[in-house]
Amino acid sequence: MSRIESGRMVIRNEEFSFSKLMEQINIIFSGQCEEKGLTYDCRINGHLNDYYIGDSTKLRQVLINILGNAVKFTPAGGLVEFTVEKTAGFENHSTLRFMIRDNGIGMSKEYLPKLFEPFSQENSGATNKYGSSGLGMAITKNIIEMMNGKIEVESTQGEGTTFYVSVTLLDSDKKTSDSLKDIEIRPQDMRVLIIDDEEIAGEHAKLVLGQAGINSDLALSGKEAIEMVKVHHARQESYDLIIADWQMPEMDGVATTKEIRKIVGDESAIIILSAYNWDDILEEATAAGVDSFISKPLFSGNLLEEFNNALKKKNIAAAKEKAKADLTGRHILIAEDMEINAEILMEILKQRGIVPEHAENGKIAVEAFASHPEGYYDAILMDMRMPEMDGLTATTTIRAMDRKDAKTIPIIALTANAFDEDVQRSLQASLNAHLSKPIEPAALFETLENLISP
Numbered sequence: 001m002s003r004i005e006s007g008r009m010v011i012r013n014e015e016f017s018f019s020k021l022m023e024q025i026n027i028i029f030s031g032q033c034e035e036k037g038l039t040y041d042c043r044i045n046g047h048l049n050d051y052y053i054g055d056s057t058k059l060r061q062v063l064i065n066i067l068g069n070a071v072k073f074t075p076a077g078g079l080v081e082f083t084v085e086k087t088a089g090f091e092n093h094s095t096l097r098f099m100i101r102d103n104g105i106g107m108s109k110e111y112l113p114k115l116f117e118p119f120s121q122e123n124s125g126a127t128n129k130y131g132s133s134g135l136g137m138a139i140t141k142n143i144i145e146m147m148n149g150k151i152e153v154e155s156t157q158g159e160g161t162t163f164y165v166s167v168t169l170l171d172s173d174k175k176t177s178d179s180l181k182d183i184e185i186r187p188q189d190m191r192v193l194i195i196d197d198e199e200i201a202g203e204h205a206k207l208v209l210g211q212a213g214i215n216s217d218l219a220l221s222g223k224e225a226i227e228m229v230k231v232h233h234a235r236q237e238s239y240d241l242i243i244a245d246w247q248m249p250e251m252d253g254v255a256t257t258k259e260i261r262k263i264v265g266d267e268s269a270i271i272i273l274s275a276y277n278w279d280d281i282l283e284e285a286t287a288a289g290v291d292s293f294i295s296k297p298l299f300s301g302n303l304l305e306e307f308n309n310a311l312k313k314k315n316i317a318a319a320k321e322k323a324k325a326d327l328t329g330r331h332i333l334i335a336e337d338m339e340i341n342a343e344i345l346m347e348i349l350k351q352r353g354i355v356p357e358h359a360e361n362g363k364i365a366v367e368a369f370a371s372h373p374e375g376y377y378d379a380i381l382m383d384m385r386m387p388e389m390d391g392l393t394a395t396t397t398i399r400a401m402d403r404k405d406a407k408t409i410p411i412i413a414l415t416a417n418a419f420d421e422d423v424q425r426s427l428q429a430s431l432n433a434h435l436s437k438p439i440e441p442a443a444l445f446e447t448l449e450n451l452i453s454p
Helices: 018-036 056-072 124-130 136-146 199-211 222-234 253-264 279-288 300-314 316-320 339-350 362-371 391-399 404-408 420-428 441-451
Strands: 014-017 039-045 051-054 079-090 093-102 150-156 160-171 192-195 216-219 241-245 269-274 292-295 331-335 355-359 379-383 411-415 433-436
Touching: 014 018, 018 039, 018 056, 018 079, 018 292, 018 300, 039 199, 056 079, 056 093, 056 136, 056 160, 079 160, 136 150, 192 199, 192 222, 199 216, 199 300, 216 222, 222 241, 222 253, 222 420, 241 253, 253 269, 253 279, 269 300, 292 300, 331 339, 331 362, 339 355, 355 362, 362 379, 362 391, 379 391, 391 404, 391 411, 411 441, 433 441
Parallel strands: 039 079, 192 216, 192 241, 241 269, 269 292, 331 355, 331 379, 379 411, 411 433
Antiparallel strands: 014 051, 051 160, 079 093, 093 160, 150 160
16 A cells, blocks of 8 residues: 555556456456355456556456455355447557446445555454455556446445446557467468357457457257257358356266267367356367367457467377278269259269269169169269159168168269258268258369268
């Protein structure tokens, strides 16, 4: 306190990672709340930058002191909320408002004017049970005022307390991409799936990623996410990154990861998002296929950094270059009722030295497969809409045959419909992949190379 009074305390203006500051604070208080039996909820409303210029040390001190008191004066079973939002922006400055709310013992209206006096306490009973705030609140108020900020408090005895801290920081020119020089996939090319049972949190994550140029899908449960992953995998459009909330009802993030790995193998990086300490589940999560963890709230810079680390650790780029089948001389059966479509497909396949055969409908395709020895055909391209026997029925009939290759031969759905429902029906009929018409040669060859055994 004497340093403040003597004017020897200096406020520094240095560039700092706001996302790292939030991560450090959340690690501290998610742990403290968990130990005390409190619920800790940290949220960011709207968009915030990853970097600002200001005194991060003093700001951290202020927030830790107020949050520390919120934890201290809230009995077990209570709630501590920490919310951050940008309230104003002008000439490269941003005003941020931090709200810290608890439903603890609260304070009387008569005591509030004395709150920021050194060693103030409302009654000795509370001090004996919880401890006093000491110099903390007096120092906090002085630091905030030195930063040209403002602190406000609302409280009701027996109901809880809310602090509002507003500070203005300089905007930084530093961009997320500046620290991602070695990332293997450009953000704008990424396919990302967010899994969170809280729609508001999920939409916020989409907003954060959108600010970094990343498009993302949102699943509100583990079950929904698994279906979305199946559909994208069947289309040969697997997600590059999957972000799963840890604590969700019915199926948590670890259990969801385990099921997703059964579908995609190592194709996607999976990161668990949590406001709590994950040490207790680290071994289980790693075994389930989780690549990394990241603290709530989500910042694009932190996420892309972890994604980059996950890529390096599991070497996804190298995995994508795994041994692929040589298509030369492979026998591919085409089930297609439109003669012109079949001719085009056959010409495309011949470009890679493939030996194509044409069946005019599903019934003829089933007969052709049955009449040839096991292993003769390396894959089947199956149109879904054909007379006499459609593609789904033909596939089901082939899969039911009593021969080894009936269960293992890659069968690829061809359809003019790209709706998720069509893909799901294809998967339910045990087709391996789904390609939309008109067929892109590159996508076709890649699918065949990946599905046919080398």
